[in-house]
Amino acid sequence: MRNPYLPYPVRIDAISVETEDKNLKTFKFVFLNPADEQKFAYKAGQFAELSVAGKGEIPIGIASSPTEKGFAMFTVNKVGLVSSFLHSMKVGDVMGLRGPMGNWYPWERMEGKNVVIIGGGFAFTTLRSSIIYMLHPDNRKKFKDIHVIYGARTPGMLLYREELADWERRDDIHMHITVDGTSDPNWKYNVGFVPAITEKKAPPAGNDTYAIVCGPPIMIKFTQPVLDKLGYPHDKIIMSLENRMKCGIGMCGRCNIGKEFVCKDGPVFTLEQLNQTPREY
């Protein structure tokens, strides 16, 4: 019997500070036992439990893409006990990784379709995974137009800024980067909240178009009416949820929204599915 509570041992291979407030750091992990990387095979949209001996575990979306080999990458906001301790750890330190967990964005259903990614703040991690995955030469042809609407409070709060700039230069992805506000006179992208930019830039709704929405509750709250107005049907609006978790495998009982567990039946749901739940998230 495989023990689903046992993490794979990993070593921190690289740490980078993502945002100007230094509250977000990206960690690259390598597996101590190379065979574990195979067992950790994942799809874009899944998450894992980062396990720090003596502190505990936190569920974090996988920011690396299945097309990136040799490491697993996570961007962690400094919030509680484990994430704060993680921020004090160094390259070379040993910890654990348990997963992958949960479902993923519906890649099979989205094949041959347009994909609009709408992200806000630091909920962009599994969206980065998704973009890297879709832009991979083996995969790009599987999708029609790709739009990305991504906003943060300020330019310095955007994650993965170098990659955003790279994607801006490509012609096979439509980037719509925005900030709530900036004093930078050289800022060449959008200024405005994500819902407003969505209304202006999102492609027309249709049976061929899926929207993946991932962001803070306030962004989701105001983006949904915009998508409704644009005519996006609720089974084409894909959302990824967060709830407090412990086990990550649908057993410990806390992350449920009705009979669905966010950790195991989610974290990815269509809005149509969420409408059937009490939405306790």
Place this chain on the structure above:
Amino acid sequence: MKTIKIEKSQWASGLEKASKAFRLIGPVKEKEFHSFKPLTNGAQPDLTCLNTRLSPKSLVYPQSEVMFNYSLDEGREDHHQMKEAAKDYSPKAVIGIRPCDAKAFALVRMNFDTPDYQDPYWLRAYESTTWVGLGCTSPCSSCFCTSAGCGPYHEEGLDVLLADAGDHYLAKILTEKGATFIDAAGWKAAAPKDADKALAAMRAAAEAKITSFVQTDRLKALPNNDLYSASFWEDVSFACINCGTCTYSCPTCWCFDIQDETRGTSGVRMKNWDSCMYPLFTLHGTGHNPRGTKLHRVRQRFMHKLKYFVDKYDKGIQCVGCGRCVRLCPVNIDIRRVCNMMNGFAASGEACAIE
């Protein structure tokens, strides 16, 4: 499988023999209350006990259980890595468990034994145990097992069912595990010819003594979100103090937490019982809490047991009618009343008002 007869005069000596092959556990009275304890040094299970105060779920699923050990000493090669804790899964037998508590394990198993993941701690402990149950001849007034998918002589989850027939027990052997235990105890007297009839009569007599019921027939068909939004949750949760007694005493509550505890450079990662009654259970790191009020939490408990579970597994309610939460709740919240309110929801005046 067959039924045998165990003379009460052979009971203690049989247990003594069985203890060579099994660690025996049974209800023992300590001060005022019974609880399931190891029967060491010839201690006898007290079979007059109806329901132990706490359910026997801790026999499989301890309130606190170490999963892993770790060392933070960087001089050790395996520092900061989780190592499986040593466990004893040698055969044990639980004597005198009541049918409701045995059935509860079958319900909880659905949570811990899934196609995708198996909880090895729960499953190994469960599978290493032989369950020797005792039918209830005089159930408590708060028992409502017969309408909760169970009953005083219910067999699900048991390996042997004992029925007290005065000077002897009739022992219905239900599984191979049960047969192995009976062999180990050396009991082999054939049951009287009319044993099946006698058992059926005892069962019927016991069932007739249970006069408290829940109605569950409409729960599955009721729309989830309507039930969730019902106005009676305000009334149901009003007196609740979120003490968690209901969840800790319940044989079918399975929620848990995972915590690390370090002393010096070594520590343990453990599973601990947790409760949906506590705000911390669902509190986000940001301070947001999706079940931030006691109304949310009381509703979660009842919706989980009586609606989400019913919808998810289609195996009835997540309750066996043992009545512990009814007896122990300090503010007299009664799951039977809540269940009947939920089941009657659409027929109520409230539903008419919504329509």
